[in-house]
Amino acid sequence: MFKDNISTGNVVKALVGGFLGTLAFTLMGKFLAPHLIGHSMDVAAIIAHMLGTSESIGLMMHFMVGTIVFPIGYLLIGYSRLPGSGWLSGLLFLIPIYLIAMTVVIPMAGKGLFFHSMPMSMVALMGHMVYGIILGAIVGTPKKNNA
Numbered sequence: 001m002f003k004d005n006i007s008t009g010n011v012v013k014a015l016v017g018g019f020l021g022t023l024a025f026t027l028m029g030k031f032l033a034p035h036l037i038g039h040s041m042d043v044a045a046i047i048a049h050m051l052g053t054s055e056s057i058g059l060m061m062h063f064m065v066g067t068i069v070f071p072i073g074y075l076l077i078g079y080s081r082l083p084g085s086g087w088l089s090g091l092l093f094l095i096p097i098y099l100i101a102m103t104v105v106i107p108m109a110g111k112g113l114f115f116h117s118m119p120m121s122m123v124a125l126m127g128h129m130v131y132g133i134i135l136g137a138i139v140g141t142p143k144k145n146n147a
Helices: 008-037 043-051 055-078 086-108 118-139
Strands: none
Touching: 008 043, 008 055, 008 118, 043 055, 043 086, 055 086, 055 118, 086 118
């Protein structure tokens, strides 16, 4: 199934889309979040705190997951199964990831469910949505086989 639905070109597009989506997500947390909630949202710092490591390791982990893990997961799970054009399927793929982050990862980092903050959880939702839209738009819509 993998080879029938996903080309090498799509893998490259997914990795590029994942990198650009992660970059947008990170920059939104740094530059947009302060205007919306009064302070930045530093994902690298959250990951570093959770893993007990440095912020540079947290940033590398953040970019590794966003550039490699989620895009490959999208190609395997969401790309040809989710409805709509590429941008919509990318967005739909990221909604459960956001929910897992807010109910499992963020509490593991000691920040509580949904950061104990509606504004912070909404900024995180916006970041995940933008990431998904970028990833899906760059990968594109799968071609339908007329077999």
